[in-house]
Amino acid sequence: MDQSMGELMNHTADMGQAQMFSKAWYNEYFRRAAESPTHSRFCEAVYGRDLCQHGMMDTDEMDFLASLLKPGEKVLEVGCSNGYITEYLHQRTACTIRGVDYSDVAIAQAQRRTQGKAPALDFRCVDLIHDELPGGDYDVILAIDSIYFMGDYGATLAKLNAKLAPGGRMIVAAFQAEEENDPDTILLPGHTRMAETLQGLSFRYTQHDFTANIRNHWIKNYEFSRTLQPEFAAEGNEFLCEARMAENGWFKDHAERGTLVRFLYVIDHNPNLAPPGLQGAR
Ligand SMILES: C[S@@+](CC[C@H](N)C(=O)[O-])C[C@H]1O[C@@H](n2cnc3c(N)ncnc32)[C@H](O)[C@@H]1O
Numbered sequence: 001m002d003q004s005m006g007e008l009m010n011h012t013a014d015m016g017q018a019q020m021f022s023k024a025w026y027n028e029y030f031r032r033a034a035e036s037p038t039h040s041r042f043c044e045a046v047y048g049r050d051l052c053q054h055g056m057m058d059t060d061e062m063d064f065l066a067s068l069l070k071p072g073e074k075v076l077e078v079g080c081s082n083g084y085i086t087e088y089l090h091q092r093t094a095c096t097i098r099g100v101d102y103s104d105v106a107i108a109q110a111q112r113r114t115q116g117k118a119p120a121l122d123f124r125c126v127d128l129i130h131d132e133l134p135g136g137d138y139d140v141i142l143a144i145d146s147i148y149f150m151g152d153y154g155a156t157l158a159k160l161n162a163k164l165a166p167g168g169r170m171i172v173a174a175f176q177a178e179e180e181n182d183p184d185t186i187l188l189p190g191h192t193r194m195a196e197t198l199q200g201l202s203f204r205y206t207q208h209d210f211t212a213n214i215r216n217h218w219i220k221n222y223e224f225s226r227t228l229q230p231e232f233a234a235e236g237n238e239f240l241c242e243a244r245m246a247e248n249g250w251f252k253d254h255a256e257r258g259t260l261v262r263f264l265y266v267i268d269h270n271p272n273l274a275p276p277g278l279q280g281a282r
Helices: 003-012 023-033 037-047 059-067 084-093 104-113 153-161 193-200 211-227 229-234 238-257
Strands: 074-078 096-101 121-125 138-144 164-177 205-209 260-268
Touching (some): 023 104, 037 211, 037 229, 037 238, 059 164, 059 260, 074 084, 084 096, 084 121, 096 104, 104 121, 153 193, 164 193, 193 205, 193 260, 211 229, 211 238, 211 260, 229 238, 238 260
Parallel strands (some): 074 138, 096 121
Antiparallel strands (some): 164 260
């Protein structure tokens, strides 16, 4: 898990449910979220559109992301949850998209809902740490707020890079927070942990700044979880509200202190990077 997420976990350890962000926790989250009118209202208010989100990407950023995809491209989305974002991007861009996630509840929801859209939309249950990624030769691999859960950034990028077609690209949306012992430069565009990892592996990339969006996102996320708390409770979905509150205090503090940035990294396939396991081999 990424270091910033580790810091966040220290603040959320006492939630009293299945460990936050575990597979069991996400299964519970998506089981409830898919049926919850209040969760839909929350997403509409916070993200600008209800796509059952659990990340930080608002509609501006999503529309920018859609503008980077071309019709007919073969796309893999890692950490796709229950696939509403995947489906939206497919509708907007006419890409063929395979979504993978380890929440079998979320994947089953996506499969049921999009049955008629196969094979252009396809969903598989995959643990991004322990399982092989299905298929290969992807034109694009998308990771929207899922890269934090895949382990070491360098190993993850090498693993994803190995699944790209020559000339393909990865699009990674990720935040960076500044913690106590971090260097003063960590929030600067070329100095986030992701940027330094990309440079260390000689990737060519561009990064697009969505810092203003993410700061605004966390302030709204904080406010609406509190405004809608009675409605969540009336549905018996305190879990969903508590899940949001468990993280949004930490993020809102960072947003208000100006110690939180966000970038969308568009990363070219690196043909010279050995797949994981072969690095260092002759
Ligand atoms: C923060 S949510 C983001 C979901 C979605 N991309 C969005 O922006 O709303 C992270 C997603 O990654 C998935 N995930 C976390 N760890 C995973 C793992 N080890 N393997 C596969 N999926 C994982 C979760 O189930 C969840 O759907």
